[in-house]
Amino acid sequence: MAVRDPVRATWRLIRWGAALARHDALLPREITGLLPAWVRVLAGFIHLFAGREGRDGRPGQRLGRAFETLGPVAIKLGQVMATRADIFGIEFARDLGRLKDKLPPFPTDEARREIERSLGRPVESLFIDFGDPIGAASLAQAHPAWLADGRKVAVKVLRPGVERRVVKGLDAMRLAAGLVHRLVPAARRLEPEAFVETVARSMYLELDMRLEAAAASELHDIMEKARADGAHMTAPKVVWDGVGKRVLTLEWAVGLPMTDPAAIEQPGMDINALADNVVRAFLVQALDYGTFHADLHEGNLFASAPAELSAVDFGIIGRLNPGERRYLAEILWGFLTRDYPRIARVHFEAGYVPPHHSVEAFAQALRAVGEPVIGRAASQVSMGRLLGQLFEITALFDMHLRPELILLQKTMVSVEGVARRLNPDHDLWAAAQPVVERWITRELGPRAQVRDGLREILSGARALSRLVQEPPTSQTVIVERVKTPTWLAVCVVVATGLSAAALIVSLWPRIVG
Numbered sequence: 001m002a003v004r005d006p007v008r009a010t011w012r013l014i015r016w017g018a019a020l021a022r023h024d025a026l027l028p029r030e031i032t033g034l035l036p037a038w039v040r041v042l043a044g045f046i047h048l049f050a051g052r053e054g055r056d057g058r059p060g061q062r063l064g065r066a067f068e069t070l071g072p073v074a075i076k077l078g079q080v081m082a083t084r085a086d087i088f089g090i091e092f093a094r095d096l097g098r099l100k101d102k103l104p105p106f107p108t109d110e111a112r113r114e115i116e117r118s119l120g121r122p123v124e125s126l127f128i129d130f131g132d133p134i135g136a137a138s139l140a141q142a143h144p145a146w147l148a149d150g151r152k153v154a155v156k157v158l159r160p161g162v163e164r165r166v167v168k169g170l171d172a173m174r175l176a177a178g179l180v181h182r183l184v185p186a187a188r189r190l191e192p193e194a195f196v197e198t199v200a201r202s203m204y205l206e207l208d209m210r211l212e213a214a215a216a217s218e219l220h221d222i223m224e225k226a227r228a229d230g231a232h233m234t235a236p237k238v239v240w241d242g243v244g245k246r247v248l249t250l251e252w253a254v255g256l257p258m259t260d261p262a263a264i265e266q267p268g269m270d271i272n273a274l275a276d277n278v279v280r281a282f283l284v285q286a287l288d289y290g291t292f293h294a295d296l297h298e299g300n301l302f303a304s305a306p307a308e309l310s311a312v313d314f315g316i317i318g319r320l321n322p323g324e325r326r327y328l329a330e331i332l333w334g335f336l337t338r339d340y341p342r343i344a345r346v347h348f349e350a351g352y353v354p355p356h357h358s359v360e361a362f363a364q365a366l367r368a369v370g371e372p373v374i375g376r377a378a379s380q381v382s383m384g385r386l387l388g389q390l391f392e393i394t395a396l397f398d399m400h401l402r403p404e405l406i407l408l409q410k411t412m413v414s415v416e417g418v419a420r421r422l423n424p425d426h427d428l429w430a431a432a433q434p435v436v437e438r439w440i441t442r443e444l445g446p447r448a449q450v451r452d453g454l455r456e457i458l459s460g461a462r463a464l465s466r467l468v469q470e471p472p473t474s475q476t477v478i479v480e481r482v483k484t485p486t487w488l489a490v491c492v493v494v495a496t497g498l499s500a501a502a503l504i505v506s507l508w509p510r511i512v513g
Helices: 006-022 029-034 037-047 059-070 072-082 090-099 108-119 162-183 185-190 192-206 209-229 261-265 271-289 322-336 340-350 359-370 383-396 403-422 428-444 446-469 486-512
Strands: 127-130 140-147 152-158 247-251 291-293 301-304 308-311 317-319
Touching (some): 006 059, 006 162, 059 072, 072 090, 108 152, 192 209, 209 247, 209 271, 209 317, 271 291, 291 403, 322 428, 340 359, 403 428
Antiparallel strands (some): 291 317, 301 308
């Protein structure tokens, strides 16, 4: 989409930069000594604009406060950053963690009015008790309530006016993405404009609670089926009488929120199994069903002993078609088995690497990234260095960001971050292996090949049957002879004659001699 209001979007970008500078979050003073000399001069100039907000607190706290002032779009970015303690540091990630569900709430009376406008009925007609907010995020806040039958439920209400703030924030993001695309050629392969549109679509869906209710119901059914495959994650049931455009009512989630330190201290809690279950539940959803919760950070997860999980907040749902699911499984399996040529072939078959590159050279580059990581404890792996290597390799082989895989990549980052916050030495690959191995065996093994062959035979038989029952109608083809204009024929003859005469004249001395 085009930028709706370029002037206001430009002014908003300037204000964003000013807010980051005021909070000393643009080039924080803590890193000034690590910067090149000319950048240190620029950082010193920016530090002149830091206000009281920029002098108080740690870098993560200052950046969190800046994101709060910048609105929902910036807060979403902060939530993703908060999951990567292995990149930004534990303290920095913990400081940003308050963006997940600890933002300032709006008054309960205002929430009640929003509910009544959305449902068209008094709050008391549905709830016998309606409590104050227990968690406030960037787009909505949650209230505890009780139904007439005694069930405890969570009522999610959109913030008043949040739609307008999201539209304005995305407009500024579109302007920034366009500027990056035009002014930074090296960033074009990351498809910044397509990335922004993917984020925009997901945020627009989050602004209609009826769509989130449908997603919650779908994921509840998927998670119930997935439990048979060892995926220890559930989703609360939807209370459809309490669903409107700006209101969502779910049964109360089991366990304690993972943002609460007491969650992992519950009696009988197995932290290692809990970290494994976060990874496996996500992979089962993505690989087996092609539909997954795409916002799995601690603020959206509840834990109960011994290692059970319950997910909430279904505003962002990721979907993978069969080809993308196969791509994901084969990539993971290739790393697990250290079969780098296989990973390389999958990238080329999917069209992720341009065909003019060498499959063997790409496999060699993947080996350079994978070998130092596979089988090693997370505490021994520099994720920042690994990401830097991957960035260099994808640039070397002209790989463009795939917009359809953005949510998948974002969720994998969040899931890995949650698992490693539970266990800093968590081995993501070991946790993923049972799920990926089962999928590979089922979908690509000998039985799967026989099954796919039978399907192709049946499909061909159906097509042949339709052809016999409804033979193609004969068609009359009319061939129209186009007569060449006389003037064109004369011109061609004259031009041919002149060319022949010129050739004879040029060769005549040799012929006579």
